Amino acid sequence: MGFNFRKTISLGKGLKLxxxxxxxxxxxxxxxxxxxxxxxxxxxxxxxxxxxxxxxSTTTGTKKQAAAAKKTAAKPGTAAKAKSEPAPAxxxxxxxxxxxxxxxxxxxxxxxxxxxPAERPANPFSTxxxxxxxx
Numbered sequence: 001m002g003f004n005f006r007k008t009i010s011l012g013k014g015l016k017l018x019x020x021x022x023x024x025x026x027x028x029x030x031x032x033x034x035x036x037x038x039x040x041x042x043x044x045x046x047x048x049x050x051x052x053x054x055x056x057s058t059t060t061g062t063k064k065q066a067a068a069a070k071k072t073a074a075k076p077g078t079a080a081k082a083k084s085e086p087a088p089a090x091x092x093x094x095x096x097x098x099x100x101x102x103x104x105x106x107x108x109x110x111x112x113x114x115x116x117p118a119e120r121p122a123n124p125f126s127t128x129x130x131x132x133x134x135x
Contacts, residue, residue: 005021016027018036025038031050037043041061048055 003021005019007019009017009019011017014028014030018025018027023039025036025042027034027036029035031048033047035043035045038061042059043061044057044059046055046057
């Protein structure tokens with residue numbers, strides 16, 4: 001089990017400081033409506049009905065967006081290369097246009113499997129031996 005840390009400090013009416021293991025955030029608002037801004041760039045707005053457990057939240061600056069921005073920025077020489085090299089010239093190869101490829105023919109859907117009759121459940125009192133019946 002991993003180590004976790006979380007502490008919320010009230011800074012006055014409608015203002016909270018939230019401290020965690022990896023980040024911190026500030027929450028502005030009260031029960032029902034509040035907005036949270038995190039040091040990781042994530043911003044969350046929550047609207048709810050107090051006492052019911054019903055709420056709606058929207059978040060911007062999620063981990064996926066941050067990872068995509070980080071990945072783009074992490075490529076060495078990407079920005080310098082784009083500025084230093086001119087765009088490649090577009091050459092006209094030919095005037096005839098190639099015909100667009102024809103779409104593949106649509107295959108009919110396979111027939112739906114027919115339902116098998118349900119098996120009778122095993123008798124919990126059965127011994128598994130064949131029962132003799134008298135004539």
